[in-house]
Amino acid sequence: MAQITVTEALRTWIQEVQSLTEPDSVHIVDGSKEEEELLLQRLVENKTFMPLNPQKRPHSFLACSNPDDVARVEGKTFICCANEADAGPTNHWHDPATMKTKLEHLFKGCMRGRIMYVVPYCMGPADSPYAQIGVEITDSPYVVINLKIMARINESISKRAGEKPFVKALHSVGVPLSEKQDDCSWPCNTKELVIAHFPEIEEIWSFGSGYGGNALLSKKCFALRIASWMARDNGWFAEHMLIISVTNPKGEKLYMTAAFPSACGKTNLAMLESQLPGWKVECVGDDIAWMFWDEHGTLRAINPEFGCFGVAPGTSSKTNKHGIELLQKNCIFTNVARTKENDVWWEGLTDQPPHGLTTWKQQPYDPKSAEPAAHPNARFTAPLYQCPSLDSAWNDPQGVPISAIIFGGRRSSTIPLIRQAKSWRQAVFFGASMTSATTAAAKGAVGKVRHDPFAMLPFCGYHMGDYFQHWLSMGTQSQQLPSVFYVNWFLKNQEDRFSWPGFGENIRVLAWIFDRIKGRAKATSTPVGYIPDPSSLRLPSHTNYDELFPCDTQAWNDELNDLESYFSTFGERLPHELTEELAMIRTGLSCP
Ligand code: OXD
Ligand code: MN
Numbered sequence: 001m002a003q004i005t006v007t008e009a010l011r012t013w014i015q016e017v018q019s020l021t022e023p024d025s026v027h028i029v030d031g032s033k034e035e036e037e038l039l040l041q042r043l044v045e046n047k048t049f050m051p052l053n054p055q056k057r058p059h060s061f062l063a064c065s066n067p068d069d070v071a072r073v074e075g076k077t078f079i080c081c082a083n084e085a086d087a088g089p090t091n092h093w094h095d096p097a098t099m100k101t102k103l104e105h106l107f108k109g110c111m112r113g114r115i116m117y118v119v120p121y122c123m124g125p126a127d128s129p130y131a132q133i134g135v136e137i138t139d140s141p142y143v144v145i146n147l148k149i150m151a152r153i154n155e156s157i158s159k160r161a162g163e164k165p166f167v168k169a170l171h172s173v174g175v176p177l178s179e180k181q182d183d184c185s186w187p188c189n190t191k192e193l194v195i196a197h198f199p200e201i202e203e204i205w206s207f208g209s210g211y212g213g214n215a216l217l218s219k220k221c222f223a224l225r226i227a228s229w230m231a232r233d234n235g236w237f238a239e240h241m242l243i244i245s246v247t248n249p250k251g252e253k254l255y256m257t258a259a260f261p262s263a264c265g266k267t268n269l270a271m272l273e274s275q276l277p278g279w280k281v282e283c284v285g286d287d288i289a290w291m292f293w294d295e296h297g298t299l300r301a302i303n304p305e306f307g308c309f310g311v312a313p314g315t316s317s318k319t320n321k322h323g324i325e326l327l328q329k330n331c332i333f334t335n336v337a338r339t340k341e342n343d344v345w346w347e348g349l350t351d352q353p354p355h356g357l358t359t360w361k362q363q364p365y366d367p368k369s370a371e372p373a374a375h376p377n378a379r380f381t382a383p384l385y386q387c388p389s390l391d392s393a394w395n396d397p398q399g400v401p402i403s404a405i406i407f408g409g410r411r412s413s414t415i416p417l418i419r420q421a422k423s424w425r426q427a428v429f430f431g432a433s434m435t436s437a438t439t440a441a442a443k444g445a446v447g448k449v450r451h452d453p454f455a456m457l458p459f460c461g462y463h464m465g466d467y468f469q470h471w472l473s474m475g476t477q478s479q480q481l482p483s484v485f486y487v488n489w490f491l492k493n494q495e496d497r498f499s500w501p502g503f504g505e506n507i508r509v510l511a512w513i514f515d516r517i518k519g520r521a522k523a524t525s526t527p528v529g530y531i532p533d534p535s536s537l538r539l540p541s542h543t544n545y546d547e548l549f550p551c552d553t554q555a556w557n558d559e560l561n562d563l564e565s566y567f568s569t570f571g572e573r574l575p576h577e578l579t580e581e582l583a584m585i586r587t588g589l590s591c592p
Contacts, residue, residue: 113177249278465573527588
């Protein structure tokens, strides 16, 4: 392992954290293979990791968390900016000074008996003008090994971290060890859990959880909450979006981004295996997009991440064949079930659970029990470069040119399969009006419809009204705006069955979007956007156009009334354009 000499700025911060948290030693991560093997060995010795069967899943590991530490905790996630009003009604605000005092108290001595890892990483291709450097200091080797998959980490990034401003992220599981005290396999301190963002000074402090977005601070904390603040100030977008290319049978290729709430199928869409002959989808990213106008006025996107932290349940060779191939080796699985051959399993992977399963809670699985074998928010961490449908430009420092932006939510009625915005103002209205049934990705009730504007409800680091304004303003900065669409894969019919087959068949909707952009697909103008003419959409034979394009004025009226009262929560910061768009739609629908 290399002996890294860090920049003075980074050294100063390391020393400050060291004297606050009092670890036994400090390890500056260099990203080497040797270091990875050492960390894996430590994780296996501590029983945090169980090595999986190398014949079935080489170089892969299973971790099972404390049952209290299984998802993002939105209620304990804070934006600590000077002015409470700037955090807005969708965030929990805390005064920065008192939060710092509270955190300093929590972090005092919290790494005793542990190694403090310093992890410099790069978000985006290292030579990209759009990339950003972050450093996470953590006492969790599980976090380090996940970050090594999720972000770009190597010796040259480590040496350079601190040359330019970098985002500081401090994380502790919050369980100091006294001398001779043995560690447990998943240390966490969920009673004291807090995740605090200081956007004005670009710092993140996270205490008490070792799980996902609570602990891998490059992801939701930096690449969305802090980055959305940076993006607003500097004229770019930091969005909860996948990035794909779609290629038609003529070999023409277009890039698209799509925003869906957590656990609504972004990874499946990003890795879609086309069911339409000649059409192909390739993947640039499955969760986060940073987008910028280039000097020609083209919107370009990079994926700041290097890996996927996807929801395992429901992933199968039927729903996501490329995803299953992605997971063949070099992966970490968290909270999935284990087979008797020491491989992984989760609900949906096969129609029937294999015999002899051990659940994520380390119990023998009882198929008659209501308890699933894998936690519904069980995850895989996988290197994106293993994706068999990776786009050739996935690592391009200049990013990819975006022709379409797609919004979508999980709704069983009212919202049609696909529609296109008629203007940028309607496009922003589409994003602002997103609603979706909640999933297990966050702690709390599942299946409850909530507003989730732009799929950014838990991730926008500032006032949502200002965020809508930012989107509107960005639309004045180019003559070549991408086309914007809204999809809903989750409509149900009167028998409570899904009306749309989804997954690989979603290519039919992507093909319509593609043809629309090329001026080859016919649509009808309605108050809520352009709707495909039946002849222009390649519908599978067993689907029913009317079920996919419900036309229920009363339901839309209820939708608009609900949206109006939601919009009113943003007070004076709600851009008037959205109120005007809502009024125009209402008039068009002739709603009372
Ligand atoms: C995620 C999420 O982990 O959105 O990507 O919760
Ligand atoms: Mn996500």
